[in-house]
Amino acid sequence: MTDQPTGKSQAASLEMVARNGSVLRRIAVRxxxxxxxxxxxxAxxxxxxxARTMPARKAHWLGAKAVRRHENTAPSIFPTADCEQIVDTLRASGLxxxxxxxxxxxxxxARFAQQTPCFGNFSRRLEFLPEDHSQAEQRFNRSILSGHYFERALQCEAVIALQRDPLLTDIAEHYLGGQAKMITTRIWWSFPTKAASQADMRLASQDKYHFxxxxxxxxxxxxxxxxxxxxxxxxxxxxxxxxxxILKHQLTLLVGHPANEVLGAYxxxxxxxxMGEAGLGFVEDPFGFHMGTVAKRSPRLMMEIGFGVSRPSRRRFHGEPVIR
Structure with a gap:
């Protein structure tokens, strides 16, 4: 006689099926x-x-080169920042x-971003001024969770100046090694919106811990x-x-994981x-788990400058996703 599954085991089985289906859909989209x-x-x-496995990452870190010596370095816009202290803190905590x-x-x-059209949900077909966000949602008949500028960000002189600030390069080289180079620059809005799809939230890396x-x-x-x-x-x-x-997070193709699972493990x-006022800056090792939370009442405008050790993509600006 075959044992009949209990209600609890049936629920667990259904949950596993749903989770596996979600995983396959997330992989298919990418x-x-x-x-x-x-x-x-x-490569x-x-x-x-x-790179998601600790043995391979540790082996790759062994290839970090000595920091290069820079001549005639321009003054930084962060005159009181201490590179050595920042790097030590990053090594200890990641942030x-x-x-x-x-x-x-x-x-x-911020003024540049307010006056320049952005692209909603990473799609160049959804173009609008940030102040027209609500009208754009009506015009395109969909919720718009984020607004990116892609290469338009480089039209702002202050962005270029921040990219070239010697402190950022100094911190990156002392943390990553002498081969560190800038590979990403982006400015984007996170907008309060209603009924955002799970796909759009995943694309915007919101409300889900990931590395x-x-x-x-x-x-x-x-x-x-x-x-x-x-x-x-x-x-x-x-x-x-x-x-x-943990081993589970090294042996999966997914970088995003449920909050309860991540918080339980780490x-x-x-x-x-x-949280803070406009102008607040922070530095992180993005291999650590992190996330952007959903804007509930007011939009958030944010800038990122990323450094890596490999050549940047020439095909897309800041890893712009390929959307079918």
Missing amino acids: IPTYLADIRENP WLPMFLL FCGLALPTSVHEEI DLDDWRMLKFFFYLTPVNEDSGPHVYLLGSHKRR GANNAVTI
Whole structure:
């Protein structure tokens, strides 16, 4: 006589089926982007497969080169920042919070962003001015969770100046090694919206802990360009998670995982929610688990400058996804 499954086991089985189906859908959505990355740079594939494992990452870190000596370095817009202290903090916890953009710089970038059309949900077909977000949702008949500028960000002189700031390069080289180079720059809005799809939320990396696999070794600088509180989508980072990884998170193709699973593995007490005024800057090792939360009442404008050790993509701006 065959044992009949209990209600509890049936529910667990159904949950597993649903979860597996969700995983397959998430992988399927990314396949066009994966294929494009492989075609452009075949070395991307071994990085993508192996850089999530701790043995491969530690082996790759052994190839870090000595920091180069720079002559005639221009002054930094962060005159009081201590590179050595920042790097030591990053190595210990994966996060340093305490950089501050001069008012003139963050106001110039914010003004540029307010006056320049952005692209909604990573789609160049959804173009609108940020102040017209609500009208854009009606015009395109869909919720719009994010607005990116892609290469338009480089039209702003303050963005270029921040890219070239010697402190950022100095920190990146001392943390990643002498081969560190800037590989990403982006400005984007996170908008309060209704009924955002799970696919759009995944694309915007919101409300799900994940780690980045854009390169073997990376460092990212973030700057808030608008005030950020608990209602405007603060960034969250899990301290220390850049140095350890449970086996389950090394042996899956997915970089995003449920919050309860991640917090259970790496400690809920290590989750830091970053809030502050416009101009607040922080630096993180994006291999550590992190996420952007959903903006509930007010939009968040943010800038990122990322450093890595491999050549950047020439096909897309800041890893722009391939959307069918």
